[in-house]
Amino acid sequence: MQGRGANRRTGGRSARVRAAVHQAVTELLSEEGVEGVTVAEVAARSGVHPTSLYRRWGTVEALVLDVAVSRVSAQSPIPDTGSLRNDLFSYASQAAADVGRPDGLAFLRAVLTAADSANSTAADNASHATTASGAATDSADPRLPFLAARGAQLQTMLDRAAERGEPPLDYTDVLDGILAPIYLRLLFGIGGVDDAYLTRLVDHLLTVPVC
Amino acid sequence: MQGRGANRRTGGRSARVRAAVHQAVTELLSEEGVEGVTVAEVAARSGVHPTSLYRRWGTVEALVLDVAVSRVSAQSPIPDTGSLRNDLFSYASQAAADVGRPDGLAFLRAVLTAADSANSTAADNASHATTASGAATDSADPRLPFLAARGAQLQTMLDRAAERGEPPLDYTDVLDGILAPIYLRLLFGIGGVDDAYLTRLVDHLLTVPVC
Numbered sequence: 001m002q003g004r005g006a007n008r009r010t011g012g013r014s015a016r017v018r019a020a021v022h023q024a025v026t027e028l029l030s031e032e033g034v035e036g037v038t039v040a041e042v043a044a045r046s047g048v049h050p051t052s053l054y055r056r057w058g059t060v061e062a063l064v065l066d067v068a069v070s071r072v073s074a075q076s077p078i079p080d081t082g083s084l085r086n087d088l089f090s091y092a093s094q095a096a097a098d099v100g101r102p103d104g105l106a107f108l109r110a111v112l113t114a115a116d117s118a119n120s121t122a123a124d125n126a127s128h129a130t131t132a133s134g135a136a137t138d139s140a141d142p143r144l145p146f147l148a149a150r151g152a153q154l155q156t157m158l159d160r161a162a163e164r165g166e167p168p169l170d171y172t173d174v175l176d177g178i179l180a181p182i183y184l185r186l187l188f189g190i191g192g193v194d195d196a197y198l199t200r201l202v203d204h205l206l207t208v209p210v211c
Numbered sequence: 212m213q214g215r216g217a218n219r220r221t222g223g224r225s226a227r228v229r230a231a232v233h234q235a236v237t238e239l240l241s242e243e244g245v246e247g248v249t250v251a252e253v254a255a256r257s258g259v260h261p262t263s264l265y266r267r268w269g270t271v272e273a274l275v276l277d278v279a280v281s282r283v284s285a286q287s288p289i290p291d292t293g294s295l296r297n298d299l300f301s302y303a304s305q306a307a308a309d310v311g312r313p314d315g316l317a318f319l320r321a322v323l324t325a326a327d328s329a330n331s332t333a334a335d336n337a338s339h340a341t342t343a344s345g346a347a348t349d350s351a352d353p354r355l356p357f358l359a360a361r362g363a364q365l366q367t368m369l370d371r372a373a374e375r376g377e378p379p380l381d382y383t384d385v386l387d388g389i390l391a392p393i394y395l396r397l398l399f400g401i402g403g404v405d406d407a408y409l410t411r412l413v414d415h416l417l418t419v420p421v422c
Contacts, residue, residue: 034324035246109324112398113245141400172401176412180391187323189352190383201387207418 020046021053025067030103034110037064064110065143069150071107072098078153084161084169085202091157092178092198099186100193108183111143167206177205231257232264236278241314245321248275275321276354280361282318283309289364295372295380296413302365303389303409310397311404319394322354378417388416 024045028036037060043050057063076098079090098104154171162168178201185193235257239247248271254261268274287309290301309315365382373379389412396404 112323113320143399147399147401172403175395175399175401176392177415180395181387184386184391184394188354188358188386190358190386192383204388204415 017046017048017052017056021048021063022067022070025064026071026103029064029106029110033106034064034113037110064107068107068111072150078157080157080160082164084158084164084166085206087157087161088174088178088202088205089198091154091174092182092201093195095179096182096186096193096198099183105186108187169205173205177201228257228259228263228267232259232274233278233281236275237282237314240275240278240317240321244317245275245324248321275318279318279322283361284364289368291368291371293375295369295375295377296417298368298372299385299389299413299416300409302368302385303393303412304406306390307393307397307404307409310394316397319398380416384416388412 021042024042025037027045028041039050039053039060042048042060042063043053053063057066076094079087079094081087081090099108151171154174158169158171158174178198181201182193182198185191232253235253236248238256239252250261250264250271253259253271253274254264264274268277287302287305290298290305292298292301310319362382365385369380369382369385389409392412393404393409396402
C-alpha cells in the first residue's frame with residue numbers, strides 16, 4: 001500500500017517535473033533562442049535541480065528535442081483524411097503553421113543545431129561534456145529518435161494511401177518535396193509560403209512517379 | 212600625391228584586415244560553432260580592434276554572412292555548361308560539397324541563425340544591441356544581401372537556359388527543388404546525398420512544368 005502510494009506520487013511528480021521543465025525550455029527558447037537554454041537557466045526557471053535534469057535527459061540537446069517532439073505531436077497530429085493529396089496538403093499546412101508560430105523558428109533552429117553541438121562537444125571538448133553519462137554523446141546523433149518517431153508516423157500515413165491504391169511514397173520523398181522547401185523558405189525569410197504554394201508542392205510531389 | 216599613397220595604403224591595409232578577419236571567423240566557426248564567433252574572439256584572433264569590426268560590419272551576423280558569401284562565391288562559381296540539366300546538376304553537386312566540408316554545416320547553421328539573432332536582439336533586447344549604429348537591425352533581415360546576390364547569380368544561369376529555348380525557371384524553383392532537400396538532409400544528418408540522388412532532384416525539377 002505504501003508502495004502504491006509512493007508510485008502514484010512518483011508518477012504525478014514525474015509528470016509535473018516534465019511539464020515544468022518543458023515550460024521552462026519553451027519560454028527560454030522563445031525569449032533568448034538556443035543559446036539561452038542552459039541547464040542552469042532551465043533549473044532556475046523550473047525549480048528542478050540540475051542533477052535531476054542531467055539524470056532524466058542527459059544533455060540540453062536531448063531535452064530540447066524531447067520538448068520539440070512533444071510539441072509537434074500535440075500540435076500537429078498526422079492527418080488521415082482518406083486521400084493522399086489531402087493528407088499531404090494538411091501535413092504541409094501544419095508544418096508551415098508549426099514554424100510560423102512565434103517560437104516555431106527558434107524550435108526548428110534548436111533541432112538543426114542539436115547534433116552539431118553534440119558532435120563538436122564530443123570531438124573537440126570531451127572534458128566539457130554536458131552529459132551525466134558519457135555514453136549518449138559518443139557518436140549517435142541525438143536527433144535520431146526524434147526523426148525516427150516522426151518519420152514512422154508519416155510513413156504510416158503514406159502506407160495507408162498505398163493500400164488504398166494511391167501512389168506509394170517513402171517519407172523521405174515528403175521531406176525532400178514538402179518539408180524541406182517550407183523550412184528553407186521560412187528559415188531564410190524568403191516568404192511566399194501560402195496555400196497556393198503548398199498546393200503546388202503537393203501537386204509536384206504527386207505528379208512525378210517516385211523511383 | 213599624398214592622397215593617392217594614403218588611398219593605396221588604405222586599400223592594401225583594408226584587404227589585409229578583411230583577410231585576417233575572415234580567417235578568424237572561419238577558424239572560430241569550425242572550432243566552436245556559431246556561439247564561438249563573438250566580436251571579442253574575432254578581434255583577439257585577427258588582431259583587429261573591436262571598434263574597427265563594428266565600424267566595418269556593424270554586427271557579428273553581418274560579418275559571418277560576409278564571410279559566407281565570399282566563401283560560396285570563391286568555392287562554387289555558378290556553372291555555365293551550355294545545358295540547363297548539367298548546370299543544375301553541377302550546382303547541386305557544389306552545394307552538397309560546400310555543406311559537406313568540415314566547416315560547411317557550421318557555416319550553414321550560422322547563416323540560418325543570423326536573422327533570428329538580429330530579430331530577437333532588436334525586438335527583445337534593444338539595450339544589448341551589438342550594432343555600432345542601430346539602423347541596420349531595425350527590421351531588415353541581415354541575410355537579404357547574401358540571398359539577393361546569390362539568387363541573382365543563379366537567375367542569370369537560368370535566364371541563359373531560357374534564352375537557349377530550355378524551360379524557364381525561377382531561382383526560387385531551384386531553392387525549393389534542389390537546395391532545400393540537400394540542406395535538410397545534411398542538416399538533419401539523414402544522408403543519402405549522392406550523385407544518383409542529385410540527378411533525381413534535377414530530373415524531378417525539370418520534368419514538371421513550373422507554373
